[in-house]
Amino acid sequence: MKGIRQLAEHLDISIGTVSRALNGKPDVNEETRKRVLEAAMSLGYVANQSGRALRKGSTGVIGFMIQTGQAITGHGDTFFMSVFDGVQSVLARHKLDLVALLCSSEEDPLDYLKRVVARGFADGIILSATQRHDPRLEMLAKRKVPFITLGRSLTDVGQPWIDLDFEGMAETSIERLVARGHRRIAVTRPHDDINLGYVFVDRCREVLARHGLELAEEHIFRSLPNEAGGYRIARDLLACEQRPTAILLINEALATGLYRGLNEAGLQPGRDIAVIGRRSPHSHFLSPRLSVYDLSLRDLGIALGETLLATMPAYAGSYAERPARMLWPMTFAPGESDGEAPADRG
């Protein structure tokens, strides 16, 4: 498929003339017009292919962009597949299909997304791994591609978003741990500049400050979202000058590695150090039972799908009541891993 530029070059006519000919403007002579139309046909010219497909919503496809790569998905995925199920159940009502746009962690997400948009095969896009500053949002807004972000960003172009309530998790976890006598509470944050890391750590710091406590720099652990990351946190935690008595895990894959690392050092979660994490399909195999924050990933997917469609004229009527932005609550399920602070138990 060729664009107008290639067509103009092929005919050796200006782009303006080609454009006027294609659009049936009267100030183009008939011979030129005919030449342009014939060349357009024979070269397979498509007017504004991607732009039109996106505006008219003619592809029937919604893209869900996720990050892949060994460090991230090396142990599989326990989050997105279930979210996809929820999105699909919404799209199926409208005969729309979902494709997962797999952006390798080795590639710049903006470059990747630009290419996706240029290829024009999606009517709308769901973005995940929203960064603190995220140029993807401006690019999509500029190209008028309907989209929604899973997560917020300081970059705000007025797009709809749904974000897991990491502030709520920070608030209730810290309050709970402080009430149980913990004074040195560690937190984790993602390896990259994903926005949720800032939101979470900032709120943890605020709640601690309310109790006259500080969040020490050495008690903030950056890690990859996988088991090896959790194992490494255990090692770093044991090496702290002032060892924390509790830790909050922001990612659901960390707990298994952390447990292993602690066990190897003879420490037992719940007795020697309090651990609060997030539910994964495998967290219930941990012993002692992990105290977790939980959410319905499928319901989250349904909300993402409906909120995105609410921004697309062809579907908006069905979803008028959907709020454009919302914090998605997580529920706390206490286990055996977040007991009293060791010092307080005497």
Place this chain on the structure above:
Amino acid sequence: MKGIRQLAEHLDISIGTVSRALNGKPDVNEETRKRVLEAAMSLGYVANQSGRALRKGSTGVIGFMIQTGQAITGHGDTFFMSVFDGVQSVLARHKLDLVALLCSSEEDPLDYLKRVVARGFADGIILSATQRHDPRLEMLAKRKVPFITLGRSLTDVGQPWIDLDFEGMAETSIERLVARGHRRIAVTRPHDDINLGYVFVDRCREVLARHGLELAEEHIFRSLPNEAGGYRIARDLLACEQRPTAILLINEALATGLYRGLNEAGLQPGRDIAVIGRRSPHSHFLSPRLSVYDLSLRDLGIALGETLLATMPAYAGSYAERPARMLWPMTFAPGESDGEAPADRG
């Protein structure tokens, strides 16, 4: 974008005439020709949109079709994400992108794939969940879409395939268990008509017959590829008239549920019943340690990517040495779960 049929209807001219006009054949009068070309432009007609994109490889996208749905991916995915990583590493060499084509288990895979092809956004396709009889293969062959299957099928259109060596797994597992004194060996197969179930069960039966043993119908367990499926197998196994002394698990997600079900009944894998399964990121949390078949999912993805590209003229030169069809070996890693048959230990 309209096709030739819509164009003909709009103009109230036969498809044949429209086609001849579009292709510049001389037996169309000039007035008709002009009308056709102008209508084609104004309606956004694209000649053989999907067919052409696929033939010329102009989309820059490779699609990987997988089945989704709560029963299948409800607990996440521990297989495809790693395979995707491998495929992507190949595609990146050629500036091609990978998208995951998510086919809901509630939809007919053929209908889904037809729609994907009609939408024409992939240069080539990787199919998984290859069925015993799989009409998707004939459809793609007919439309001349380059593709490869992960798995074989009785439907054979000469396409390239890579299949995990389930025969090899059947062969070595049964031989090992028979040598350890097992006479009543159970096997599992998928809930649907995926080809690997036939291949695996048939070979198990053959190897048993070599030793004068039979595979009883009540010892063949069909199950969904998830933990709940494994739990249910435990229940059904305990209800057998003749309880098997060993079981082979074809899917990597079954073991956790099976272990739980056996434990609840006071049975210990390895001591009371031999279990052989497949490695998952979580199988090493099982106690006693599961004896598993293992493979590099990333390497499998690399092979799938290269073998597919070998069939596409634009890329074939780089991959001439790739065999078009191969069984992908799995390696056995013995654990503690497949001991001697209880009867033999006296």
